Amino acid sequence: MKTKLSLIFFILCSIGRLAYGQSDTYPLASTKISPFPDEAVVLKPSRVKQREALNTAYLLSLDPDRLLHNFRVNAGLPSTAKPLSGWEAPGVGLRGHFTGHYLSAVAMLAERDKDTAAMRRLSYMVNELYKCQQAFGNGYLSAFPEKDFDTLEQKYGGVWAPYYTLHKIMQGLLDVYVRTGNRKAYMMVNDMAAYVDRRMSKLSPEAIDKMLYTPEANPSNEAGGMNDVLYKLYEVSHNSRHLALARVFDRDWFLKPLANNQDILSGLHANTHIVLVNGFAQRYIITGDTLYQHAAQNFWDLLTAHHAYANGSSSGPRPNVVTPTSLTSEHWGVPDHLSNTMTKEIAESCVSHNTQKLTAMLFSWSGDAKYADAYMNTFYNSTMAIQNAQNGTVVYHLPLGSPQTKKFLQNDDFRCCNGSSVEAFAALNSGIYYHNDSTLWVNLYIPSRLNWKARSLVLEQSGNFPADPAAEFTFKEVKKARLTVKLLIPDWSKKFEVYINDQKQTVNAAPGSYLSLQREWKTNDKIRLVFHYDFYLKPMPDDENVFAIFYGPLMLAAETDSEFILKGHRDDILKNITAAGGNAFRLRNEEKTFVLRPLSDISQQSYGVYATIRNY
The missing domain is CATH 2.60.40.1180 (Golgi alpha-mannosidase II)
Known part of the structure; x- marks a missing residue:
């Protein structure tokens, strides 16, 4: 009897929550081309499949109770699990973000592979997170206290990106619902949206403007993809409150210049803003609003033509350095000035991942081969290059200068790029057809x-x-x-x-x-x-004597523990490359010989991608 009453109560609560706000429908903007659902495309044995398997093994090795620990403690519930470390350690502002990525990635496994173990994990995680949300009693759910939002609303900073983390959790729950049909996850993300709506409704427009204004270096008020997840929630719920709330996070100071094709990227924190553009793209898909279409398309053109490296990755040192991080990484610089940005911390993996998401959406609108071409380049020369083929660990940054090494993160670092990477490598079957x-x-x-x-x-x-053409x-x-x-x-x-x-x-x-x-x-x-593959060069936009070497689709890296400096004329460089067996090549340049390999094959070696001609 108690079980039946609980079930009735759950259903009534679900109906009440789904009735939050006015339900409406908005005509969806038509897309010319559609991707296939994940379960329609299965990878066959290959190097790509091996990379997917490494990621799957890592996901299934994680202890759900450790992922839940900070949520339980924050909700005042008991937990005997060992706390996680890195960016998921108790007291770290972003704690809880990786759990959101985990839910999204495991939901992909469950949908694509009909993996019963993955389904059981998701059911357990959602049930336990539901208990945490119920303990708060107001729709709130996170691994950090609500007072972080109070601080953000009063100081417009001073805490580490609470909306960034909330977005990950909401997106994870929404993915669990969309991919596996878990109704409780849907109810929970609706309650979280209602919680955010109540907070925002109490703030003046001026306070919201200050809270979501993010042009500074490493903004601690980074809001993640809140607009993106709320637009996606609206696509499911048709709840006008979700559409209106998503619009709050769009930010006209960033949207409107892009819609007018103004390059305002210099100095901006890359991953803070590219996820906003993904949200702009989602709004266009939903509403057909061409302001958002133009903003998304113009942003992509500006990024790829003026701010991206030869493999489609971007981010690096900030022109005006005001924080330790902005000295080397995570920001966009002056358009077409890239040759002086070759620090060891360029090309953040999160940025490449979110660029791929945008590229895929833009392709679906037009079928233009330029988007597919860019996606392939970044897939092989950035996405595949960030993961260690031996053990599945990933990098935060993918340096392209010389001499450099890939600094693979520990599996227990739980940084932002650990999180985006588990999603990226769970989705290697997407983008093919x-x-x-x-x-x-x-x-x-x-x-x-x-x-x-x-x-x-x-x-x-x-x-x-691409090993064979x-x-x-x-x-x-x-x-x-x-x-x-x-x-x-x-x-x-x-x-x-x-x-x-x-x-x-x-x-x-x-x-x-x-x-x-x-x-x-x-x-x-x-x-x-x-x-038929050929060797060719891709020079820096501001210096034709600084260039990357490609063979067909593959960006090549020279194994070297010193600077990758060459002599001679650029046209003569390619004439002195010969096969060395496997995927390796030899580049002879005067008295030196360099071994070249695809960047995606580099793991522990010291290497350089961009070479510099010095004839003096």
Whole structure:
């Protein structure tokens, strides 16, 4: 009887919470192209699959009770678990943030793999976090005390980014609901949104402006992606209060200059602001508001053209140095001035991860190959390069100067980049395929199996790209046969061949575009795409004698414990590179010989990516 009464009470509470605010619908902005759900794409054995497996093993090695410890203590509930360390240690302002990332990443495993162990973990975590939220009694849920928000509202700083952490927890719970259908997680994130709404409703517009104004170095009032998660919550709830609350976090001082194509990035903390742009993109998807569309597209163009390194990563020293961190890392600098930024702490992993999220959304709006090209570059030369292929540890920063080493974080550091990385490596199967009703786009060449249920189509991709310059596709099942297959021809590909059922095709596609193949496909039909790799240079925008060396899709790093300095003419550099076996090459330059490897293969070696020509 007690159990039945508890269930009735839970249902009534759920109805009450879902009724919070007025429910409405807002016409969604149409997207031309859609990604597939995660369970539709499964990675086959490959180097990418190995990286996914390392991440999965790490996630499943974590003790849920240790992740819950600070939440329980904060709620006045007992806990006998050993506290976590690093940025999750008791007393650290961001404690609780990694638990949010963990919920998001494990929800991906549960949805994609139908992993029962992952489902049990999520159910346990949500049930225990629910107890913590109920102990507060007002919708609040975090591992740090509510008074941190009081301090933020009174001093506009003085605490370490409470909304940043709250966003991670809300996003984690929302992901658990969307991916696994856990209704309790949905109720909890609704209660958290109501809590934030009540706090904001008590503040004047002037106080909110001051609290969310973040142009300074390393802003302690960093709000994370609160606008992003609230827009995503609105997409599920259709609750107008969620839409209005998300708009509070948008911040016109940042939005409107971007919409007018003004480059205001110099001096801004990179990861504080790129997540805001992801929120802008979400609002455009929901409302069709072109102000937000222009802001997101212009930001991406400005970032990639004027602030990003050759592998698509960004962030580094701040022009006006006022904090120890801003001396070396985490900020955007003067447009097109990158050659003097080669510290050991450039290219924060969180920034690269959030750039990929934005790039994927922009591709879905237009199908423009420039977004797919950029995504592939960053995937192989930043995402894959931040993880140690031997043990799955990751870096906070990915330095590209010389001589440098990758400083892999300990698994118990629990820094922001530990968190974004567990999500990134849980989502390696995303970004490969996109579709509309009549067309399939292939944006990445990764061994995988696509099950397109709506078309009763199963496609398998095989090969060893990018180590080998070929990918093969086999139609395992085909029922709705008429289909256009668009294969990305990246900007670096000056020559390629394509075969259908072993017959070479007469086709043409420019670099940085798509090869379109339209026909009635049959079961066991095969497509084979073969690229021809060349060596080429990508110079710094402000100094053509400082450059990175690429081979096809791969950024190469020189194994060196001294500066990567070369002599001669740039055109002659490439003529002196020869194969050295495996994925290695030799670069002979006067009396020196350098071994070059893909940056993603570098682990413990001292290395340099950007070389400098000095002829004196």
